[in-house]
Amino acid sequence: MSERREVAVVGGATVKFGVRATTWPELAQEAGLGLFRAVPALAAEDVDSLFVGAAEPERFAFQSHVAPLAAEQMGLTPHRILQRTELACASGQSAIRSAYAAIASGLSDVAVAVGVEKMNLPSMAEANTAMACVMDRPWDGVHGATAPPFFAMVAQRHMLEYGTTEEQLAAVSEKNHRFANANPSAQFHEKTFPRDKLLRLPLVAPPLRLGDCSSMTDGAAAVVLTHSGLVRRFTDSPAWIRGTGQYSDFHNLANAGSLTDWVGLRRASAEAFRSARITAADLDLAELHDCFTISEIVEYEALGLCPSGEGGRFVADGRSDRGGDLVVNPRGGLLGCGHPLGATGIAQAVEVFEQFAQKVDPRRQVPDPHWALVHNLSGSANVHSLMVYERGG
Amino acid sequence: MAEATVVPVKKKRPAEAEPAGPGAPTVPFLLDFYPLEREDQTRLAAFYAALREGRLTTTRCRRDGALHWPPRTVCPKCHEDAVDWVDLPTQGRIYAFSAVLAGAPLGMEAEVPFVVGLVDLDGAPLRLFGRIEGSAWAEVRIGQTVRVETYTIADGRVFYRFRTVRAEGPAAAVRPSEGYL
Numbered sequence: 001m002s003e004r005r006e007v008a009v010v011g012g013a014t015v016k017f018g019v020r021a022t023t024w025p026e027l028a029q030e031a032g033l034g035l036f037r038a039v040p041a042l043a044a045e046d047v048d049s050l051f052v053g054a055a056e057p058e059r060f061a062f063q064s065h066v067a068p069l070a071a072e073q074m075g076l077t078p079h080r081i082l083q084r085t086e087l088a089c090a091s092g093q094s095a096i097r098s099a100y101a102a103i104a105s106g107l108s109d110v111a112v113a114v115g116v117e118k119m120n121l122p123s124m125a126e127a128n129t130a131m132a133c134v135m136d137r138p139w140d141g142v143h144g145a146t147a148p149p150f151f152a153m154v155a156q157r158h159m160l161e162y163g164t165t166e167e168q169l170a171a172v173s174e175k176n177h178r179f180a181n182a183n184p185s186a187q188f189h190e191k192t193f194p195r196d197k198l199l200r201l202p203l204v205a206p207p208l209r210l211g212d213c214s215s216m217t218d219g220a221a222a223v224v225l226t227h228s229g230l231v232r233r234f235t236d237s238p239a240w241i242r243g244t245g246q247y248s249d250f251h252n253l254a255n256a257g258s259l260t261d262w263v264g265l266r267r268a269s270a271e272a273f274r275s276a277r278i279t280a281a282d283l284d285l286a287e288l289h290d291c292f293t294i295s296e297i298v299e300y301e302a303l304g305l306c307p308s309g310e311g312g313r314f315v316a317d318g319r320s321d322r323g324g325d326l327v328v329n330p331r332g333g334l335l336g337c338g339h340p341l342g343a344t345g346i347a348q349a350v351e352v353f354e355q356f357a358q359k360v361d362p363r364r365q366v367p368d369p370h371w372a373l374v375h376n377l378s379g380s381a382n383v384h385s386l387m388v389y390e391r392g393g
Numbered sequence: 394m395a396e397a398t399v400v401p402v403k404k405k406r407p408a409e410a411e412p413a414g415p416g417a418p419t420v421p422f423l424l425d426f427y428p429l430e431r432e433d434q435t436r437l438a439a440f441y442a443a444l445r446e447g448r449l450t451t452t453r454c455r456r457d458g459a460l461h462w463p464p465r466t467v468c469p470k471c472h473e474d475a476v477d478w479v480d481l482p483t484q485g486r487i488y489a490f491s492a493v494l495a496g497a498p499l500g501m502e503a504e505v506p507f508v509v510g511l512v513d514l515d516g517a518p519l520r521l522f523g524r525i526e527g528s529a530w531a532e533v534r535i536g537q538t539v540r541v542e543t544y545t546i547a548d549g550r551v552f553y554r555f556r557t558v559r560a561e562g563p564a565a566a567v568r569p570s571e572g573y574l
Contacts, residue, residue, distance in 0.1 A: 123499070124496075125497065125498060125499040125500075125502055126424070126499055128496050128497060128498045128499070129424055129498040129499040129500075131496075131498075132426070132498040136463070137426060138426070138427070138428035138463075139428075139463045139522075140522050141426055141498070142426040142427055142428070142552065143509050143522060143523050143524040143554070144493050144497060144498065144501050144504070144507055144509055144524060145509060145522060146493070146496060146498065148491070148493070148496060149491040149492070149493055149509050150491075152491030152492075153489035153490065153491050153510070153511060154489075156489050156490070156491065156535075157488075157489050160535065202494075202495070203494050204494055204495050204496060205491045205492060205493060205494060206491055206492055206494070206530065207491075208491075252462065252463055252522075253511065253522040254462040254463070254511075254519060254520055254521050254522060255462070256511075256520075259489060259511075
């Protein structure tokens with residue numbers, strides 16, 4: 001293999017997530033505004049490539065060909081690589097992975113990865129229809145399969161096989177909502193969710209309650225990446241990409257195998273840790289894909305942070321909280337921030353960059369972090385995508 | 394002032410009013426979940442023809458014997474296209490399930506609450522996902538027996554779903570507070 005260039009995230013910004021009185025193109029403009037404000041040394045003409053993470057603009061915004069649309073909204077004229085990346089809930093991280101590959105290979109020098117999703121529609125039944133076609137639509141979606149009933153089955157099996165409790169699920173939600181309280185861009189900023197309140201919220205797909213599920217969210221986020229020769233032009237605190245991993249082994253739910261042991265995540269994370277030359281024990285913080293509370297619990301186990309079946313106890317004992325083994329989802333997670341599909345993976349990378357620069361709210365700042373993991377699952381946890389970041393300085 | 398001339402516009406008939414016949418979904422087609430099933434629409438038409446006769450079928454590779462789900466035209470193991478249609482068991486047991494109590498897709502809102510689940514077919518190495526009719530969600534149990542049934546939608550197309558046979562299951566796992574484990 002030819003020599004790869006070293007690549008870092010050198011800045012980024014997240015717009016306010018939530019039920020926003022704004023359109024898809026306006027969200028892209030806001031992401032550009034935030035990015036150029038956050039990275040004063042960045043000029044539009046520096047950006048040779050643009051990767052646009054967008055899961056379902058055809059469904060949510062009746063708009064295809066969104067890569068040039070986003071470029072125009074952000075005032076960019078890409079001349080090396082311009083493309084949209086779609087991987088459902090991991091579309092944002094796919095944009096970053098593609099930008100990383102382009103820069104590492106020498107095809108691009110400075111690339112922007114932007115993620116945009118507008119999910120709140122006048123008809124939420126149409127929005128739910130969009131979510132159902134993330135699944136194998138004519139075989140699984142047709143029965144009414146959206147994410148909540150699938151992850152509810154994961155929770156049901158985890159409860160049956162390991163004795164995981166609703167209280168342990170609520171511990172994930174309470175932790176991530178507490179961090180979101182210290183994140184002004186979070187959908188649920190300044191809203192408190194104590195555990196007893198979470199356990200009284202209505203069931204969405206039993207055993208999952210409203211507080212166990214991430215939201216339909218409008219949002220956008222952008223990061224800029226470059227290679228080691230240009231990093232210092234933009235920042236003194238780069239977040240170096242040291243490892244990546246990805247794995248997919250099924251799509252139709254019939255081919256899922258174990259619901260409670262996510263083999264694809266074990267494989268993807270083994271590759272991510274191997275390429276970064278670290279182990280899970282080296283991590284100071286992890287942005288994990290908590291689309292549902294049960295997801296974060298199963299992820300602890302598949303990442304090797306705790307043995308199989310002990311994920312519920314891991315969170316209930318505070319081991320994924322401040323003062324624990326590592327801090328999971330200090331941004332507030334998908335549960336607290338909301339989950340605009342294309343923007344989530346990029347907002348997670350912005351959090352890692354800002355955590356490394358030690359400029360987030362002290363209530364969610366991880367003390368002196370060095371290694372960070374970003375994980376996104378997509379669909380029915382049938383794809384796992386990971387990136388390992390190391391703090392530079 | 395001259396009176397405006399009003400030209401009568403010949404109205405085009407809406408697509409819904411045209412003779413539909415089986416397999417012609419009403420517009421908008423891109424909000425239609427059901428697969429197209431006629432021979433001029435899919436190479437899996439035999440699946441739907443068998444369903445009309447009450448048989449759930451799938452493909453098996455003639456070369457390596459792999460049983461597929463969903464049915465396929467090319468075997469994913471050997472990448473050959475010699476596949477045979479085989480009948481699947483008509484009964485199975487619930488491996489996992491949940492219920493949609495909110496957030497249903499368009500066209501399914503009136504069916505809320507409804508039960509979905511993964512079913513291990515008796516005597517076949519397949520675990521199929523599907524709608525489970527016949528019991529309220531709080532009465533359904535892991536391990537409960539269900540049978541496969543065919544149902545017909547308004548435009549004449551057919552699909553499969555499961556129906557609970559009788560309440561049973563691992564009593565020790567039942568949680569009195571919720572009753573779904």
